[in-house]
Amino acid sequence: MKPAIELVNVSKIYRRYGGRQFSTLKSALLQRSILRDLHPSETFPALTDVSFTVPRGSTYGVIGRNGSGKSTALKLVAGITKPTAGTVSVQGRISALIELGAGFHPEISGRENVFINGIMLGLTKHEIHDRFEEIVDFAELREFIDAPVKTYSSGMYMRLGFAVAIHVNPDVLLVDEVLAVGDEGFTHKCLDKFAEFKRSNKTILLVTHSLNLVERFCDEAFWLDAGRGMKHGDPKRVVGAYLTKVEEGEERLLATTTAKAVEEASRPGPADASGGQPQPAEQPLDPTSDMSQATEGRWGSREVEITDVTLLDRESQVSFVFHSGDPITIRLKVRATQPTADFVFGIGLFNADGVCCYGTNTYLEEMNPAGLTGDAEASFVIDSLDLVEGTYKLDVAVHKIDGFPYDYHRLLYTFRVKSRLHDVGIYRPRHRWAFSPNVTFKPDMDRS
């Protein structure tokens, strides 16, 4: 049996019919070169040599970053655009949920729009007539079906579009990120409808950013990046590989953010212009002060200078993205211009709202300084980073016991904590649940 959808070495190059035609209509006409002038001036490869096969009756998820070519792939399958190279073959009737309610006319009623939209999607008048009640009920628009569509809210509009498209009864359903069309109840109804499609052995091609949905719902997944197929196969593995790649990207981004923040804060600004005089300890290390107003900065006399701050992961590799529960080491490299016995190392952890998650220093922990000379290192080791998902910022400082700052880095270092759970708050205590034997759970969470 032929697969439902087959793409073989497909490339799609978008052409930009550059801005020149604006002035060249006249010359194009004069030189009779209209067709030649329509040749593109610039090209942009949206897909490069992509191949995948969707067997009949399976649900196939396509994931990838924005602009990775997912929607282009879907449009090629739908036949809306043609591939530049390679072949696309689809068996059976297609319905594409690419843009819901495309082609609704605002001035006419929902009822008339259902008919026209249905015909556009390939139904006959008779078929629409038979399914009309079902469509209206699905869209939950019984009271408003005779009102002009321009009076609908965007949710109503989308629901009606979705209801029509899903009742086309296709063999192949193409879905482009349209599940966010209604409230919770409607989303569930859509998922139920998909499950029904699946049971009746229809093929679904799903393009989405909801990795959760892909893992739960798809038989196979395909990951596109910058127009190239990266990996396909088991959804969990593909999603995992994709997430790793996303983390790498985030990591790079956080690295540059941090590097920039440090560089900017270290540049001698107008406040420092007074001959490098140490500023007063205007901001003592007080983790309870209102940090939501605080801005990044660096100050201090630099008698002891923090030359480098790095976050290390389990393998002692520099990292900016950590998983909740991972170990993390904050390593400070410092340089004392002259030996001193009056020093305190401190750190403060803040979440994106500026709430202090934790703050401490060596003095608070009753460590009595004895000596610091030359180049030295101080590491703050957390065995298990029990924070919920989010972006966190770091304060690090070296100062005198009375609070006079040697070198204070405020919010210069950013890192991200990732988690597969969407629990809330700041701190995730180590925990487990215990139940009496008459409380039971299914082995796998599946809401559909």
Place this chain on the structure above:
Amino acid sequence: MFDNLTRLLRYRGLIQSLVARDLKARYRGSVLGFLWTFVNPVLLLLVYSFVFTTVMPNNVEGVQPYALFMFCGILPWNWFSSSLAESAGSLIAGGNLIKKVLFPAEILPIVSVLANMVNFLLGLLILVPGLIYFHRLHVSANLLWFPVAVVIQLVFTTGLALILAALTVHFRDIRDLLSNVLMLWFFATPIIYPWFQENVKKFRVLFNVNPFTHLAVSYQEILFYGPVGHWKWLLALGAGSVGLFLAGYWLFDRLRDSFAEAV
């Protein structure tokens, strides 16, 4: 190309509903609603009557009442010019459909032409009683030419509409250019002046080059002043229109793949 033409037949249900929707939506929300289809030509007729009987009376023999004579040419001209103006922008206006739904794009200009044709036919409901009242309509075999003229105009207009729709996607300036060209074209066609006036005859060669001359003159002969002496020209235009339609469809088909990207 011919595959696509036959595919168009399968979409006739859609074309039909879209034409109906166009006509319905046009006057939706106005008090008179669909009546505007009739009120518009009546008002136009009254304005022309006033201008050409009171302000600058035209007493040329054989074309009285003058307003009714002009009306025989203006109704088909309005069909022609509105069709072209609307189809030129039709692909851009329907960009959402072209980009998001699998949908033969040529339906959009065709729907514009057909919706305006329906308006034209409804306009006849005003024109014909007027002709009967002034005893200008001669019921004879001549009237059989009328459907022929309509079909030829349909093919001619559709051919041109396809070309304009396809090119406007790439050259947006066509839309603005078109309104001016149509204005010029209107005055260059014997619609508000009769074909057989002496000073028109002098430029007959030029008039013969203008395809719409033959349609306008044919309509005037069929509906207004009797023997259809222009039928040879009309049939020649018919043959040319088929050629134009095929050329237009070919061009449209060639540029088809660029629409979803360029709209």
